[in-house]
Amino acid sequence: MKKFEHLQGLVAPLDRANVDTDLIIPKQFLKSIKRTGFGPNLFDELRYLDEGYPGQDVSSRPLNPDFVLNQPRYRGAQVLLARRNFGCGSSREHAPWALDDFGFRVVIAPSFADIFYNNSFKNGILLITLDEETVERLFQETEASEGYRLDVDLERQQLTTPSGETIAFEVDPFRKHCLLEGLDDIGLTLAQSGTIRDFEQRHRQAQPWLFRDA
């Protein structure tokens, strides 16, 4: 996993609650057997006016001028500002892959769906949960001033707005550690192989019917 670096990111506001993973990346793009290349189809049904299909050259597709990410002022955004229950629905990790491929490093919302939350951290994307009022205020500030950037400091768990105001955020220590160090958690778990084997043996003794290879 790549490390999460301190950033000063342009903020794009997606003013919509319950954004589901079908909306983040529609199913036809899930047929890919790769982890990359999903960026051009992030929010496909919102971004384009026609129906997209895998492997297509998106440069000739009609863009939806009303969609926020199509507006020139948000080009190159790294921070996505969203509403409650972001990432609900399917478990597709293609959703964070698409956000990452597009260039988003951080998503800020009042709440996130559980599976999406896990998947994002596993891909080096930082999700920040803030209360509704703070999110609302960030929406207003972002929309009011072009080029609005947030300084995101994971180490100190703090956002800084252009006016210098700081906003603290919570993140669980294990996830923070993995993100800052860019750790491979399979490697970390395998370092405990002995403990897993011991557990497995006890488990097999207690409930042998859970193992079919006996």
Added chain:
Amino acid sequence: MAGQTLYDKLWAQHLVTSRDDGSALIYIDRHLLHEVTSPQAFEGLRLAGRKPWRRDANLATPDHNVPTTTKERSAGNAGIVDDVSRIQVETLDANCESFDIEEFRINDERQGIVHVVGPEQGATLPGMTVVCGDSHTATHGAFAALSHGIGTSEVEHVLATQCLIAQKMKNMQVRVEGQLGLGVTAKDIVLAIIGRIGTAGGTGYAIEFAGSAIRELSMEGRMTICNMAIEAGARVGLVAVDDHTIEYLRGRPFAPSAEQWPAAVAAWRELVSDADAHFDKVVELDAAAIEPQVTWGTSPEMVVNVSAEVPDPATADDETVVRGMQRALEYMGLEAGQKITDIRLDKVFIGSCTNSRIEDLREAAKVAQGRKVADNVQLAMVVPGSGLVKRLAEAEGLDQIFIEAGFEWREPGCSMCLAMNADKLGAGERCASTSNRNFEGRQGYGGRTHLVSPAMAAAAAIEGHFVDVRDYDPGSARDRDDALSA
């Protein structure tokens, strides 16, 4: 000290180690795989030179991309017209072969939707942890198994280590007490629950479904309910073990052997919440008050009674909710105040891991028998959840009932639940669907989905618009039952 909930017990039985920071390593007993969320995980294993930790914990089947017409299916993988879909299924086959994982391939009779196949095989057992790269893994919680969906990185983690890094959830109990009305089903219960608590109401919780109405449900009904726990935001749905659970499992291919059976049953009997267990949240519903449900919007929480009207956004008090409702009405092409029973349909889909088991098909067939699909419905399809469900339905003559009524009888798979194969809605088309998600574009670009029970879907196909299945010609349905049993 308060007693333990069912979830607490399952968690404790699988806890390998816990870390100071609150995260933990839990052991995984069963790992189900399908073609969409596994290729990148196998690729990751290969790149790191890793092997699956335990081969017998894994079971795979292709379901999302498989075609459902008999003609295409007869050619096996070669019958998958879309190249990208075919490569994905072939990749699953190749990965299972090279990593020595048991797979029910496309035309194996045991193939089907992964969440139908697991329980049907007895591969889902009480007291297990069950994971799959699919959010509807919650289904398996009907067996008092701690089951939830995971992402692809976690699929790789489970393959490599047989463990998952997890955090303990909070406990919620949803109690449904009393007697369900005639024609009201498990699907209506779960839609009513989601309507009550909302699509984020269960976020961070494991939900245990309890109460007399849940106890009376068959295992299939319980699966329907747990399946949609995720639509209420909860990764985990659970039902305690009772006689229904144990009887369902007896004799299934992956179930404990005759020698192991008594010890297994004794252990399973413990899988109930203690009487003094503490739940962080309790929600109660009166079963008798639940009507057949129909979703009107683009989120499962946008649901009303069949006797109601499409709601008016002006009645909501939260600005974000108002805008969401307005957008949903526009997308769905509906007006506030319109009667649900006036909504006309273009297509009907009976299938998906929510409602494609034998009891679902029986319910729908009961309504369809001796009737004809309305002219305005261009396509009404029935897609059994697995090859074995299909065979059983055919042995009971359900396929003939559907075909005579004008439904298409298909081969097993996910089909139009998410339209990754050729079965999809066209833009603007309106569908009564027994699946679990009515998100924008879910069943096809621009498609409009209304979630309902199998009986409600069948009745809507016959009439061409929604009807209340409770007063849908019940006399003749009874006559038919009598005739059948005579």
